[in-house]
Amino acid sequence: MRPQPPQVMMGMAGVLMLKLAPELQTPFAQQNIGSVAGILSMLAQEYDRAAARFAEENDAMVALFRRASRAMPTGAIRSKMLQEIAANPNADLHVSKLQAENDRLRRMLVEVQALVETLPGEEAAAINEEIWDELRESTRRRHIMFG
Amino acid sequence: MDATALERYMEPRLPGASGLKVTNLLRIPGGASRETWMYDAEWTEAGQPKTSPFIVRIDPPASLVESEREVEYAFYRAYAGTSVPVPGMRWLEQDPQHLGAAFFIMDRIVGCDSNPRVILEPRYDAARPMLARRFYEILGEIQRFDWRGSPIESAVPVPAANECWKRELAYWEGMIDKNEQSPNPITRAAIRWLRANPPPPAKKVVVVHGDYRVGNFLYTDEGIHGVLDWEMAHLGDPMEDLAWSCHEVWEWGRDGKKGGIVAQDEAIAVYEKASGMKVDRKALRWWDVFSGVKGQGIWLTGARSYADGRTQELIMVTTSYWLLNFQEEVILRSLGRGA
Numbered sequence: 001m002r003p004q005p006p007q008v009m010m011g012m013a014g015v016l017m018l019k020l021a022p023e024l025q026t027p028f029a030q031q032n033i034g035s036v037a038g039i040l041s042m043l044a045q046e047y048d049r050a051a052a053r054f055a056e057e058n059d060a061m062v063a064l065f066r067r068a069s070r071a072m073p074t075g076a077i078r079s080k081m082l083q084e085i086a087a088n089p090n091a092d093l094h095v096s097k098l099q100a101e102n103d104r105l106r107r108m109l110v111e112v113q114a115l116v117e118t119l120p121g122e123e124a125a126a127i128n129e130e131i132w133d134e135l136r137e138s139t140r141r142r143h144i145m146f147g
Numbered sequence: 148m149d150a151t152a153l154e155r156y157m158e159p160r161l162p163g164a165s166g167l168k169v170t171n172l173l174r175i176p177g178g179a180s181r182e183t184w185m186y187d188a189e190w191t192e193a194g195q196p197k198t199s200p201f202i203v204r205i206d207p208p209a210s211l212v213e214s215e216r217e218v219e220y221a222f223y224r225a226y227a228g229t230s231v232p233v234p235g236m237r238w239l240e241q242d243p244q245h246l247g248a249a250f251f252i253m254d255r256i257v258g259c260d261s262n263p264r265v266i267l268e269p270r271y272d273a274a275r276p277m278l279a280r281r282f283y284e285i286l287g288e289i290q291r292f293d294w295r296g297s298p299i300e301s302a303v304p305v306p307a308a309n310e311c312w313k314r315e316l317a318y319w320e321g322m323i324d325k326n327e328q329s330p331n332p333i334t335r336a337a338i339r340w341l342r343a344n345p346p347p348p349a350k351k352v353v354v355v356h357g358d359y360r361v362g363n364f365l366y367t368d369e370g371i372h373g374v375l376d377w378e379m380a381h382l383g384d385p386m387e388d389l390a391w392s393c394h395e396v397w398e399w400g401r402d403g404k405k406g407g408i409v410a411q412d413e414a415i416a417v418y419e420k421a422s423g424m425k426v427d428r429k430a431l432r433w434w435d436v437f438s439g440v441k442g443q444g445i446w447l448t449g450a451r452s453y454a455d456g457r458t459q460e461l462i463m464v465t466t467s468y469w470l471l472n473f474q475e476e477v478i479l480r481s482l483g484r485g486a
Contacts, residue, residue, distance in 0.1 A: 028175065031176035035464075039465060106329065109332050110330055113335075114339060136484065
């Protein structure tokens with residue numbers, strides 16, 4: 001089996017920091033090589049998980065919209081939600097396509113939350129809490145580890 | 148940066164100078180809004196050799212923030228000779244023919260650290276409490292400064308006390324609208340919260356540095372010798388800088404200490420004494436949530452610059468992959484919605 005891209009990127013980051021950076025003459029060059037190493041480490045994490053996190057998040061948002069649609073008043077936003085529920089956001093597994101679907105769904109999520117915040121009643125409050133849960137989860141999915 | 152072009156520019160502007168030479172020309176790390184270069188100049192004046200250290204800040208093709216160099220220059224000039232330490236300004240040049248872009252040249256304060264992580268090192272253990280105290284005393288001094296009649300008054304708009312928050316929120320929301328490539332639902336929720344829970348009017352309209360935090364001043368174990376990076380300076384609410392300096396993103400030690408150097412209550416106590424103003428904790432919280440939105444506006448601007456191919460500065464990539472999400476985590480916590 002050939003080395004996987006995350007391993008290669010992390011290895012390159014290590015070479016830059018441990019072998020090349022000490023050879024550089026100016027703080028500016030050293031800082032830039034440090035930045036390149038840091039970015040490689042971020043890309044390594046993102047490479048491995050990007051498709052999985054987009055697919056998981058897209059599914060989570062569609063499920064959330066499905067539950068929310070039952071409590072939403074009829075109107076333009078509810079109609080858009082019903083359209084979102086009908087489509088499969090993960091039909092094309094290219095990261096760029098998954099990202100585009102994710103953008104579309106997150107745009108919808110902003111609209112839904114803005115509406116839900118204005119609605120009275122426990123059901124609306126419960127949906128809002130569910131949206132906050134999903135937002136917390138979205139940051140966990142994107143979290144970058146250092147060191 | 149072309150040393151010869153700098154020599155050609157400076158020599159006729161230094162009265163009586165001849166044979167001016169630029170040496171030790173080096174780009175300084177950081178300076179995400181403008182390219183910053185240090186150098187020494189040597190020349191002869193009335194038969195005597197002279198030498199002096201300088202900084203040149205030149206406009207880049209794109210940056211983390213959109214700012215006007217005249218505004219930054221005006222704030223530096225306004226504080227010259229006051230208790231707020233700033234480097235002396237030499238020349239502001241708008242004509243790009245000299246160095247390829249607009250720039251300004253200022254005196255370089257030598258022998259100092261500025262890195263926000265160095266101040267956390269053991270060698271600063273003894274001096275750190277004094278530096279923290281001085282940092283918040285200087286904030287009070289910045290805000291006590293009477294900007295009326297200074298170069299600041301003609302450089303920036305003067306908001307009414309009850310308009311400060313609205314102006315700033317509208318500006319940064321506009322930057323997010325303009326630069327956002329993917330939706331940021333947490334930031335949008337924070338903006339709605341800010342509008343639904345407005346702060347009281349500013350106690351007085353003061354100078355806001357705009358990026359007042361550990362990392363933007365020069366220090367030694369004897370004190371703070373220069374407050375830098377005034378590119379986002381404006382007039383506004385005193386709470387804006389206090390909240391920004393205490394914002395979680397700048398907790399360099401990740402230990403709850405503001406700026407990595409001081410507990411928030413201690414910072415506020417020093418600030419209140421130095422500024423002569425009591426801190427309204429509810430207003431401070433509003434400005435803390437706002438700081439998250441402003442931070443996101445800055446990071447999104449940088450990420451967009453890179454995506455559009457207007458810059459290859461690596462800090463812009465770091466903002467895209469790390470800071471945007473970290474900032475959202477921080478906003479969640481400031482809204483009381485953190486994990």
